[in-house]
Amino acid sequence: MKARVHVTLKNGVLDPQGKAIQHTLESLGFDGVEDVRQGKFLxxxxxxxxxxxxxxxxxxxxxxxxxxxxxxxxxxxxxE
Amino acid sequence: MKAGVIVFPGSNCDRDAAVAIERVCGTKPVMVWHGDSDLPQLDLIVIPGGFSYGDYLRAGAMAGKSPVMREVIERAKQGTRVLGICNGFQVLTETGILPGALMRNASLKFVCRDVRMRAEQTDSPFTNKFGQNEEISIPVAHHDGNYFADEDTLDALEDNGQVAFRYHNDNPNGSQRDIAGIFNRRKTVLGMMPHPERVIGDELGGTDGVKIFESLVAAL
Known part of the structure; x- marks a missing residue:
């Protein structure tokens, strides 16, 4: 079977990469993105x-x- | 003093560390390949800087699980002195020998420059040659040096005098409480992001790293 694992930063841990992604989305004109958290998918x-x-x-x-x-x-x- | 330098695939400061040890301490260290699980008896184990396993998954994560590290963890528990520099610091936090974690720099940029810091503790085998709060300049070169730990852990580090080095008005990575390097509780293990092995002679641009190795010679 397959297992899919998401690894994410805990709440309260700063995520500068997520912030940079959020700012770039804003600069592309996507309004209303209030927060971005980057993680890993395995x-x-x-x-x-x-x-x-x-x-x-x-x-x-x-x-x-x-x-x-x-x-x-x-x-x-x-x-499965 | 018998020293050993652990070498992982992707380590790139292992030979600099060996040169620094030989020059300051007078004896050539043994180089230990990461796949070796039998480690000779050593007074000092150095985990050098670099990009072990290409920083795959997380900086220091794969190296932390390599065969030699199981033995290093045992030796650290027995009190053998362990010095982790840059990637070595990341490996030490990944194994849990030191608390906390080293995250991506707050600026998201790789930072490579001299940084001012203070030696806060003079009663350790790594820092006994420094004056209290002596200001020094040592280069950093990292992408993931942003020290993070929860508030309780940070308070405990401060209360126990485990903050070895603190950036002084010059935090290059956003680390909490300007932490540049920490000890374990017994001060037998030091992890630090700056590279003392790169400043061991005037021809290298400075000598502020020498005292760490001189301290070890005096202690061991």
Whole structure:
């Protein structure tokens, strides 16, 4: 199955890249973009077929490598 | 003093660090490749600057999980002195040896220039040759040097005297509380964004980095 992982900066952690993107959107004439937060998207192809075991494994991967939990949150979505 | 410099694919200040150690300390350090998990007995481990693993995922993230780092973490726990410079500082925060994280510079620009800072602690193996709040100038060269930690962690760092170096009216990256370098609680590990190994002689434009290596010689 596939696991899709979103890694995003925690609330309260400044995101200068998101701010720069927001300003560029404004300069392109896109009004009303109140905030932009940039993150990462990872797609993992995993052999595990049991969703509970798969989620536990991906969570462990996030804690150990994919996210830096000092500054980032992660979100896991499993796709059959 | 027996020193070792860890070399990752993408390290690019490893030889500068080796030259600085040899020149100031008088002994040639051993160079340890990242894939080696047997680390010789060392008094000082240096994690040098550069772009280990091309900064993939996050600066220092992949290097932090390499075989040699498992051993470095063990040695750090036992009290072996560890100095992480620039990318080495990023690796130390990624492994959790030092608290916090190093984020993209607030300016979003790569900054490469001399920066003024103060040595705030004189009672560590890395800084015993400095005067209290001695002002020095050491170059930085980084894209991700913006030190971040939550308020409680920052307060604890201040209360425990773990802020080793602080930018003085000259913060190049937006780091919280102008932090340029921090110790672990026991002051046996130092991580810093500036490059002391680049200012060890007048022909290199300065000598303000020498005292860090002299301090280590005095301590070890």
């Amino acid at each position: 797609e993992l192809e995993i052999a595990e077929t049991d969703p509970v075991a798969a989620e536990a494994a991906v969570k462990d991967m996030c804690e150990k490598l994919l996210a830096n939990t000092v500054i980032e949150n992660y979100d896991i979505e499993l796709v």
